Amino acid sequence: MKKTVLIFSFLILFFGGFAVFENAKYNDGKLHVIFCNVGQGNGVFIRTPGRKNFLIDAGPDDKIIKCLERHMPFWDKTISAAFLTHPHLDHFAGLNFVIKRYSLLSFVTEDLSNKSVSFQALMDNIRSRNLKIIYVFSGDSFKLKDGTSLLILGPSYEYLDKTSPGRNIQESGEFGSLIVLLRFGSFSVLFTGDSQTEGLVQALGTEAGETDVLEVPHHGSKTGLNDKILSSLEPKLAVISAGKKNRYGHPSPFTLSLLKNFHIKTLRTDLSGDIEVVSDGESFGIKPN
Amino acid sequence: MRIASVFLVLILVLGIRAFLEYQNRQDLKDGEEVNFVTQIKSQPKISGSRQIVSANLDLNRILIITSPHPEFNYQDRIRVSGKLKVGVLNKNEIFILSFPKIQKIEDENSIFKFISVLRQKLIYLFERTLPSDYSSLLLGIAFGIRRNMSSEFLDNLRIAGVLHVIAASGMNITLFGGFIGGVFSFFLKRQIALFLTVSGVLFYAVLSGFEASIVRATIMGILALSAQILGRQRLSFYALMVAGYLMIFINPLTIFDIGFQLSFAATFGLLSIRPFFFFSDTIKKALNITLIGEDLIITLSAQAATLPILIANFGTYSIWSVFVNALVLWTVPILMVIGAVGGSLGIFWELAGKAVILLAFPLIFYFDKIVSLFSDLGGSLEIEDFPWQFAAGYYLILVSLVLKFKNKL
Numbered sequence: 001m002k003k004t005v006l007i008f009s010f011l012i013l014f015f016g017g018f019a020v021f022e023n024a025k026y027n028d029g030k031l032h033v034i035f036c037n038v039g040q041g042n043g044v045f046i047r048t049p050g051r052k053n054f055l056i057d058a059g060p061d062d063k064i065i066k067c068l069e070r071h072m073p074f075w076d077k078t079i080s081a082a083f084l085t086h087p088h089l090d091h092f093a094g095l096n097f098v099i100k101r102y103s104l105l106s107f108v109t110e111d112l113s114n115k116s117v118s119f120q121a122l123m124d125n126i127r128s129r130n131l132k133i134i135y136v137f138s139g140d141s142f143k144l145k146d147g148t149s150l151l152i153l154g155p156s157y158e159y160l161d162k163t164s165p166g167r168n169i170q171e172s173g174e175f176g177s178l179i180v181l182l183r184f185g186s187f188s189v190l191f192t193g194d195s196q197t198e199g200l201v202q203a204l205g206t207e208a209g210e211t212d213v214l215e216v217p218h219h220g221s222k223t224g225l226n227d228k229i230l231s232s233l234e235p236k237l238a239v240i241s242a243g244k245k246n247r248y249g250h251p252s253p254f255t256l257s258l259l260k261n262f263h264i265k266t267l268r269t270d271l272s273g274d275i276e277v278v279s280d281g282e283s284f285g286i287k288p289n
Numbered sequence: 290m291r292i293a294s295v296f297l298v299l300i301l302v303l304g305i306r307a308f309l310e311y312q313n314r315q316d317l318k319d320g321e322e323v324n325f326v327t328q329i330k331s332q333p334k335i336s337g338s339r340q341i342v343s344a345n346l347d348l349n350r351i352l353i354i355t356s357p358h359p360e361f362n363y364q365d366r367i368r369v370s371g372k373l374k375v376g377v378l379n380k381n382e383i384f385i386l387s388f389p390k391i392q393k394i395e396d397e398n399s400i401f402k403f404i405s406v407l408r409q410k411l412i413y414l415f416e417r418t419l420p421s422d423y424s425s426l427l428l429g430i431a432f433g434i435r436r437n438m439s440s441e442f443l444d445n446l447r448i449a450g451v452l453h454v455i456a457a458s459g460m461n462i463t464l465f466g467g468f469i470g471g472v473f474s475f476f477l478k479r480q481i482a483l484f485l486t487v488s489g490v491l492f493y494a495v496l497s498g499f500e501a502s503i504v505r506a507t508i509m510g511i512l513a514l515s516a517q518i519l520g521r522q523r524l525s526f527y528a529l530m531v532a533g534y535l536m537i538f539i540n541p542l543t544i545f546d547i548g549f550q551l552s553f554a555a556t557f558g559l560l561s562i563r564p565f566f567f568f569s570d571t572i573k574k575a576l577n578i579t580l581i582g583e584d585l586i587i588t589l590s591a592q593a594a595t596l597p598i599l600i601a602n603f604g605t606y607s608i609w610s611v612f613v614n615a616l617v618l619w620t621v622p623i624l625m626v627i628g629a630v631g632g633s634l635g636i637f638w639e640l641a642g643k644a645v646i647l648l649a650f651p652l653i654f655y656f657d658k659i660v661s662l663f664s665d666l667g668g669s670l671e672i673e674d675f676p677w678q679f680a681a682g683y684y685l686i687l688v689s690l691v692l693k694f695k696n697k698l
Binding site: 004007008011012014015018061062065066069074075077093096100101117118121 | 335356357358359416417419420421437439472623647648650651652654
């Protein structure tokens with residue numbers, strides 16, 4: 001009996017120490033944006049200074065779970081909202097795994113569907129768990145008490161109507177994708193999903209301000225960026241989420257040389273793994289893995 | 290002489306039984322339409338847009354490729370119909386069913402339905418409490434329930450030579466029973482302790498899903514425990530032999546089942562090797578003082594008896610294996626108790642169950658770090674073909690050692 005008590009006291013002690021360590025590591029009052037290495041796909045995890053968790057896309061499989069585990073304290077199992085930029089497998093399939101392991105409070109997406117079996121299965125899964133489903137258009141925003149805000153820049157109702165009249169897309173073809181601007185103090189990150197230049201230009205409109213970090217649209221495909229977009233955004237850091245040796249040839253040499261011409265520091269998940277950007281609301285830094 | 294002839298007759302009867310089984314075997318051909326019911330033998334793997342399920346049709350292994358939803362689980366019973374295709378996997382020919390019609394068979398029996406609901410609740414509880422790899426490891430250790438692990442973690446376990454902690458559900462039962470038996474017999478009269486231990490093991494078997502291999506392991510585990518608590522080695526030894534014989538007689542294919550091999554060998558180890566450690570009084574005293582001595586001996590006895598099976602089935606042998614096992618195996622009985630207690634408690638009271646399960650976190654963290662440290666060191670041997678002669682020789686030596694020293698006890 002003495003032995004059992006001793007073992008369990010050890011465990012509790014160790015456990016306490018570990019909790020203190022993780023608390024200091026993850027609750028530092030800063031904004032953390034992690035571009036997860038999910039292979040060929042997109043998955044971004046955001047932890048706000050007020051310890052709220054958000055997800056923008058979830059990659060093609062369960063790799064997203066490992067990423068969440070690497071960047072959240074082990075006791076935290078709540079994700080306030082998951083944004084899905086558009087219903088394509090390499091962006092949504094990971095959500096099936098997220099829903100199983102975490103308490104997801106709401107699901108935010110554009111009013112667009114995909115008739116594929118896997119997307120319908122995901123939606124059934126979401127409905128059966130009574131998650132709040134929010135359809136957003138440009139102009140909508142989410143503001144948090146800790147000063148973080150998520151603004152939806154696109155697509156607009158009209159743009160979706162024009163590009164996807166039946167409100168349906170196929171597995172190929174990229175038109176309307178959510179474009180989300182994350183702000184904390186003067187720091188901002190622009191998430192572009194699989195946007196094409198046309199959609200991005202429309203969403204940014206005339207008043208496109210500068211942004212610190214740009215997620216390069218559509219895994220760095222050649223149809224996502226042009227010099228006009230780059231010169232109006234003037235990002236200090238560009239991040240490309242793509243899989244190693246993917247069959248689409250992402251990112252394209254055109255996009256890479258474009259970024260190089262603008263002297264923008266570019267990081268790629270296929271080369272660097274998870275990319276973590278940390279900001280205190282003024283400046284930002286890249287946290288080494 | 291009489292014993293020898295009884296033995297001979299028994300073997301002969303078994304031989305006839307096995308021959309009949311072989312005769313009735315079905316041969317499969319490329320392009321053949323098949324329609325069969327099977328139970329899923331290992332946790333299906335989901336990668337991207339495909340789910341890969343491994344199933345058995347008579348003696349043939351069949352790989353089923355299907356969409357990731359609905360998700361199937363280890364031990365699900367499914368009806369499959371489709372057209373067979375011959376493919377190649379690791380240089381071996383294998384039958385593949387690509388996107389066949391699959392229908393999950395729900396258990397009609399309300400008891401089994403209840404158990405399956407209980408199991409799902411258990412899995413959900415663990416997966417909501419611990420990181421993914423950790424919950425899979427703990428579910429494997431505590432209940433023999435297999436869930437998906439990241440390939441990196443799985444490789445580390447394999448390379449370091451500790452994968453058996455999740456694969457050996459039979460050994461789990463023996464260890465779990467040995468532990469709670471030890472605790473009970475410390476406080477209570479032998480008979481009461483035995484009764485409680487057997488009830489504990491039965492409840493554990495219920496939580497593990499009452500799968501055939503677990504039932505077999507439970508029977509053998511109870512035999513070993515009765516011997517341990519009542520102090521009657523010889524009787525249990527015969528009972529083990531009879532139980533093993535009957536199981537093979539009922540289904541000759543059982544002998545190829547790694548779960549059967551492991552539970553049989555582990556029980557054999559506990560019955561015959563464990564007593565040697567109590568040979569001298571000094572060792573006995575030392576064991577009473579040390580924190581984990583008793584657990585270590587249970588583990589060591591089971592290990593010594595299962596070593597060739599582990600090497601033959603998990604293919605890799607690390608030169609650090611023995612060392613790593615010594616470093617981490619002491620956590621296994623504790624993890625098992627935490628898992629079993631936390632799981633049983635959590636079914637009735639979720640929060641309390643979660644609190645107990647979280648206690649496993651530091652131990653698994655330690656387990657994980659040791660294992661990844663040693664698997665990074667290298668020094669592992671890939672054993673592709675483990676000759677059966679080695680296993681036979683090993684067991685011959687083991688048995689003769691046991692017999693030789695038994696008389697000295």
